[in-house]
Amino acid sequence: MTGSAAPDEFSDRKRWMSVLGRAERGQLEDAFERLGGIPDHSVLKAEDTGTVMVEGRAGGGGRRFNLGEATVTRCVVKAGDRVGVSYAMGRDKRKARLAAVLDALLQDESRRPAIEAEVIAPLEARQREIRDVASRKAAATKVEFFTLVRGDA
């Protein structure tokens, strides 16, 4: 694969990888319970924790600089003829393995609709809800200004 592909060629996969990466390990264990167990797969790159250097930009949009590293755990598996990959922040190796297997299964078009419906969509909805609640709690602290009118009337 190369980076020269059209921007949305990978958009479905990017979306589910994002959802899987943000999921908790228990949620992925539950997912496999609902899917009838973890299928046979081989490990191409064993679960490994490393770091990614997080970059920022001066002023938000200027020169790049290194902000600091974050722990990231990676796993690459093969299930059937599909290669599944997981990269996500944190040090949870079991989660990385489960997410990589799900990524492989999701690339199988015969299995994708069921996994999308049973696993990805509910996880995505839950993640959106958490973000929405945080935003509404922040919105409750939004300042409403009143203009004070001086006068004798």
Added chain:
Amino acid sequence: MYVAVKGGEAAILATHDLVAEARRGDPSVPELTTAQVREQMALACARVMNEGSLFDEDLAALALKQSQGDAIEAAFLMRAYRTTLPRFGSSEPVDTAAMAIRRRISATYKDLPGGQVLGPTYDYTHRLFDFALAADGDHAVAAPEASMPLDAAMPRVADILGAEGLMEAETPPAGDPRPFDLTRDPVEFPAERDVRLQTLARGDEGFLLGLAYSVQRGFGGNHPFAGEIRLGEVSVEFTAPELGFAVDLGDVTLTECQMVNQFQGAKDVPPQFTRGYGLVFGHCERKAMSMAIVDRSLKARHFGESANYPAQQEEFVLYHADNVEAAGFVEHLKLPHYVDFQGELELLRKIRAEQAERAATADREAAE
């Protein structure tokens, strides 16, 4: 000079046990879990992540537990652990304009698009003890929720002024170069902005706070406005070699501060507002503000300002901001210096003896 000294092994093993006992404290008091530290000491964890230069809330909590809450010792643990990990690569630069905002305020614009959002802050508390927190029981509070979330688009204040052309532009240099990494290469002077910002981001909060304060009090001559402070979650994207496209690794919590400073202009530069930038992991607002003030003061050379004060002198600031290095050098004085000291002692005795000898000779000669 260091000379190998043998011995003390049993004493060292005993001190390991003693510090473990001290760390645990009174065993009749329940032991802290790292999850409790992570959830209930989040601001301490943020400081440790910044100064340890590693975003991992669980590790920061463990570091604080292991170091009995000593933030610098905890940062040292983070740094040491980091060196054991492979680095997969660098992320795409984070897009703070797309932050999922939890707090966002501006001291320069009252009515800014998206509004002033106070978020979780101690700014409006009275700093009176809440003794209820010292009582047993659960103090969980459910914060109110507005019916609608915040606006999806929350433009950065600096970008609003930038659109008017009144603000120093912040654009990537030609080719958008990869940033310098001080964990891989030695810092050289004069240092570029990327070196300065990386150093400040991992620098000691207290040191930066003191420098920023010195600038405000006149040892640096900038008059900053807090153009914007924002706190929230930002997605980190990484182009993995196995994939060839950028994958979302999850969120980091970031605090960003844009300071706005007056500038009279120079021969080639019209009068405009200039900028100082702070960006840090977690909710770490004092650090982000201090970083932004010091970032601006370190632009003195760039704007042709005289650099008469410590906060404007980049060698002084960049060489002394790192608390793990600073603590290492100050605290190394605890290590045995027996031979150095013995040498100095001998020298001093010799000088004293020679002085006494000279004085005695002079007395004899005067008497003759």
